Amino acid sequence: MIKKSGSANWKGGLKDGSGTVSTESGVLDKVNYGFNKRFEGEAGSNPEELIAAAHASCFSMALSMILGEAGLTADDIATSATVSLEQKDGGFAVTKSHLVLEAKVPGASEEDFMKAANAAKEGCPISKLLNAEITLDAKLA
Secondary structure, eight states, X not given: OOOOOEEEEEESXXXXXXXXXXXXXXXXXXXXXXXXXXXXXXXXXXXXXXXXHHHHHHHHHHHHHHHHHTTOOOSEEEEEEEEEEEEETTEEEEEEEEEEEEEEOTTOOHHHHHHHHHHHHHHSHHHHHOOSEEEEEEXXX
């Protein structure tokens, strides 16, 4: 079993408070987040963008693995994810994660590429974690 950790610290009330988020690796080290950054578009980090980055990176690695199992190696896998936070059932919920992929995979047919991309969408660990609709737009360059 592999375990990774992150941490957060929050001070104050919901709207007037602020927090920091850190990761075990140190890639994030006391990065500020808060209500304005999450709900009002102020520049800075928020939980949803961290989930989006995790989903995009996990999907890309899963796709690389699936392509490799088919004897293919990507020159480039560029993935972005957009996570939707919506008011639902008296609170908020992450309801969607939309992946956009553009990849260069020498020797891959469109059919094989789409099969691999959809398998990665369904099988990557972060997709399995999310209780949300996951959609994908994929383009083989």
